[in-house]
Amino acid sequence: MTTEADMRGNRVLAAVPRPELDRLAEHLEPVTLKVGDMLYEIGGSVPHVYFPLTAVLSLITDVGNGHGHFVEVATVGDEGLAGLPVFLGAGPPSERATVQIAGSALRIGAEQFRHDVVVLDGGLQTAIQRYVQAMFTMMARNAACNRAHNIRQRCARWLLMTADRVHSDSFSLTQEFLAQMLGVRRASVSEVATALAADGCIRYSRGTIDVTDHERLQEHACSCYAVIRDAFAVAYEGLG
Amino acid sequence: MTTEADMRGNRVLAAVPRPELDRLAEHLEPVTLKVGDMLYEIGGSVPHVYFPLTAVLSLITDVGNGHGHFVEVATVGDEGLAGLPVFLGAGPPSERATVQIAGSALRIGAEQFRHDVVVLDGGLQTAIQRYVQAMFTMMARNAACNRAHNIRQRCARWLLMTADRVHSDSFSLTQEFLAQMLGVRRASVSEVATALAADGCIRYSRGTIDVTDHERLQEHACSCYAVIRDAFAVAYEGLG
DNA sequence: CCGCCTTTGTACGGTGGCGTACTCTAAAGT
DNA sequence: ACTTTAGAGTACGCCACCGTACAAAGGCGG
Structure with a gap:
């Protein structure tokens, strides 16, 4: 259980209208994240979806080849969430999610999340889709930036x-x-x-x-x- | 109007069940794309959503800075579609979509597409979401690849x-x-x-x-x- | 057949970032 | 107080890739 003030500290949740948010509140659990914590692994399961409040997360991919084993492909802060594979439904993640800057977050079990998003089919779904588009821009830009700058x-x-x-x-x-x-x-x-x-x-x-x-x-x-x-x-x- | 055989030539459409696909068929228009054609521009409107059949498209982003002005951030073939901003609904695209290899595609007006996806809310929505996840993997990998290989x-x-x-x-x-x-x-x-x-x-x-x-x-x-x-x-x- | 244009091969010096390794210093442990 | 360790500064040779330039060769129109 979580207060509304907490939830409004994440911009995705902040975009969800009242009644829907109240129902989510019951399942959102506040957690404290330490640097280096791994939230989910490449090809593994995604037990929870995380909505950062003050923590900053990092999505990292493995480039097997070579010595510099991994590369950051995106970051997630209070403007987003980690665990999109749960939302998108096409198998396990191709990135590892780790904690970059320690802080707080709200999390919800993957099953519960799936249930809430599908059943309610309202503000949360819309907010996440819009977030996904911004993530696209970030990752596209990241790819280009790595090449050009x-x-x-x-x-x-x-x-x-x-x-x-x-x-x-x-x-x-x-x-x-x-x-x-x-x-x-x-x-x-x-x-x-x-x-x-x-x-x-x-x-x-x-x-x-x-x-x-x-x-x-x-x-x-x-x-x-x-x-x-x-x-x-x-x-x-x-x-x- | 388009035959079912044509539509099954695109993997996203192929994943849409019969009755829903039939309704889409009325609005899907076959087009031939030439190399260099621009389907939509960075920050511009997205008039159509394209489902490539034999054509291959390229999503390109501008890196203002420097001489090599633009960089490819993703490609789209018969496994996907171009025009995700229409689906995701968070403003104009941050990439340009151009034709990389000439060929055929099916397209649908953006308004009609939005209408069909929302109203039907069935197989197409699911298929696109799964495609979006694969696109995430591609773009993440692209970013890492540009850094490491x-x-x-x-x-x-x-x-x-x-x-x-x-x-x-x-x-x-x-x-x-x-x-x-x-x-x-x-x-x-x-x-x-x-x-x-x-x-x-x-x-x-x-x-x-x-x-x-x-x-x-x-x-x-x-x-x-x-x-x-x-x-x-x-x-x-x-x-x- | 000739000239032109597009596509490709190749060369040159320059440089940003790499791998590695050594040093120095602030903090933390005992 | 003394040791240990983590964080940071610096240096050296090296190489992949860059910007640029020019030449060769296939295809096309006249």
Whole structure:
């Protein structure tokens, strides 16, 4: 059981109208997520659907080939949910879902979720479909970004997106972790981070990052940041 | 108006049960698509939803920044449809849809499509949702592939996927075009193509490619080929 | 048959990011 | 207080791929 205030902290749930939301509330369970927790695995089952409140999740795919074993393909914050395969119904996930930034989330059992979405067939279904479209934009952009933009640009974008999701200019993050998310060497992150800090965009020390100048940081980032942010804005336009 | 045989040539439509399909038939219009035709533009309206039969489409996104202006983020063949924004309902597309390999397709007006999907709420909705999940896998993999695999691997994968979609070992394709799809120099494609031909995987001459040895070509490709192919197989499992 | 255009082969120097490895320092444990 | 460890800075050689350029060759119209 969960309060309405909690639920409105997730933008997908916030877009669900009252009576439907009340029924969902009974099945939504608040949980605290720690960095590195795995919510579901590639090819495995998806026991719960997660609606992040303050946590940030990461969808990661395995590229068998080579040494840099995995690559982040999308992130999920309070603007979305993890567990779309339950909604879409075409077999197990092709990504791993892990916790990128610790925090809180609401979760619901996969069976219950399926039941609620199908039976109610109202606001939740619509909200998720709109979210799916924004996810498409994010992933498309991600693919293009990986092809076209350099490390500094991608790194700056990642920091901006994460700051947006945690609603704070400060969050826990080691360069090692960031390097894995970006699919690059830690050494490269170190160089870029030093440059960004020298330019006054960020400060950091032993696992804590502070974004000190969003605008200037955005100048270092590629246009993908704005494109993705806007895609989510459009998806939730007039929905709550 | 369209015959059932035509409709069964597209795997999404093939998954729709009889009575529902009959009603769709009235509104599906057969069209012939030429290379380079643009079906819809980034941020523009989506007048029709397309179900390819023999044509292959390409979803392309603009990366403003730099010279290699655009990057392919997904392809659509007879296993899918183009125009998902109409289905998902969260604003205009963030990709351009163009024709990659000429051929036939069925199309339906966006308004009519929305009407049919919502009112009927049956097999088509389910089939599309499953397709959406497979598309997720493709795009996720694309993003990872762009980060992790070299030109030879990506080129080989692209050729294999295209051969699958056109159901033929031979199709029209210039190196210039392929280079744009992969987001690399034409010169790089030329080098890779020469190597693949020397290895007996492909033959080609002035705009026509022949895949002469799928298995050997697959050895040059990355695992992304099999992963994506299998994702679509799972999506359509037991659906028709 | 000739000239033109498209498609392809090939070469050159430049560079962004890689793999690796070593150092330094702040924090955490005992 | 002393050790250990995690986080971060830096350097070196290397290579895949880039931008660019030019030449060869197949196809097409005149």
